[in-house]
Amino acid sequence: MSLDSLYQDVILDHYKKPRNVGKIDNYDVGMELANPTCGDVIGIHLKLDDEGKVADAKFHGHGCSISQSSASMLTVKVKGKKVEEARQLIADFYEMMKGSEGDYSKLGELQALQGVAKYPVRIKCATLAWKALEQGLDKKEGVNDGESQ
């Protein structure tokens, strides 16, 4: 496993020029999570439109390149998606992080994070934003009191 396959250009690009940084006042979905082992912090905010689609998505926080680029790509990816579609993306992303074989083309540029699956200690960095999104959606929909898997 070479370093270049972990730190692909897409990842470094999102890390150095993160997209959709910030907070949304009156967000519909919001959750902030920390990764206690390495101190990564990610907050995800979504604004939904009348049809329940993601009208705007932003993230805030700090941490390593994997956690920050994953959050940045997440916000780009979920814009315009329905909540069910967002949940499917979360499920696909977790599957990819388990290292399972499969077709992840629907994840688009997020496939660049596939290499993280080979670095067990960094998987939590990559999934942090997705856990925040998942728990934010759960809270909004009253599932499980916001507990994640």
Place this chain on the structure above:
Amino acid sequence: MFDVAKIKRDFPVLQQEINGKPVAYLDSAASSQLPRQVMEAMSRYYETSHANVHRGVHTLAERATSAYEEAREKTARFINAPLPQNIIFTRGTTEALNLVAYAYGLHKLQAGDGVIVTLLDHHSNLVPWQQIAKLRNANLYMVELTDEGLLNMDQFRSYLKQGNIKVVAVTHASNVMGTITPIKDIIRDAHQAGAVVVVDAAQSAPHMKIDVQELDADFLAVSGHKMLGPTGIGFLYGKGKLLDSMEPFQMGGSMIGLVNYFESNWAEVPARFEAGTPNIVGAVGLAAGIDYLTALGMEQVEQHERQLLAYAWDRLSQVEGIALYGPREPRTGLIAFNVDDTHPHDVSTVLDAEGVAVRAGHHCAQPLHKWLHTAATNRASFYIYNDQQDIDRLVSALQRVKEMFGYVAR
């Protein structure tokens, strides 16, 4: 002469390649590696002498008991404790410090009493006292640092003057800043104020000569896995009259005198504080590690690390965009640093790909990192098997980090 190449050959784990490169192990402050001699002592124990201790009269029980008690004697000699009974085997520093907090602090502290902790303390010497202070309505006082990263001794002395301080919990060598604290002065001043001193020696005992009688320490905690031993073994040194006056920490087998239906009394020290079957092979391994260090000579170990530290400080200082934390002196053989604004996790992943092992994170010292205004740091630490080449490898791997991440402006 201190022959690092020869020493290195005693460490099988250092003979391998990691990611196609020979391993430069710079994480001994987290856990040191084990020389062959320690592993052999442990398997010899299992092959010839294993049984439960203090319980049987058969030959193997006898051998196991003497192996365990010999380990206690060696440990006592290593820190110049007056008697083997001053040594209580524990899982490590954390358990030793919790033992003091619960078996001493919980019983002796009263409402309004004071406990002094310091910003250099590892969570294991801080959080137990937070908890005991809460349970006893005692007050906690935090000694902060000077700009250079030394303990603020004026603040320390002003706390002592309050007259209510009963316990001072202090680290001998910081696992982040590297700072060696003026432990002798601290102990003398604390004693004058009527307080006992709990010394966390996890980062000092592996690297320098410790003499508990000369220091006049009341309690001192050490982990075996940071001084060539296996994990799961460490020890607490305590003064005899303090240990004798203490209630047990855990209850069960081996620590009792007479057990009746509704109450029991306690065994003598140290058995009183070693409930249940102990980590016998761990104690054997710890003692073998002590033998190895003693054969090298602790003065020579310290000298070797000082040379490496000077070299590393010099080389690292020249890396553009690097921040080194803590004072240049007095310092033990570790350096925490950050490069540009690159997150320590990214730094250590890149270093690992180059075969260089360092630690990244908050190193169980969150209040200190808050004070440093950084969430995490990288830490390179040195031990007997490290040489200048390991440091050269670190420095050139940092260039690789800079190539990948260096120009991030945040």
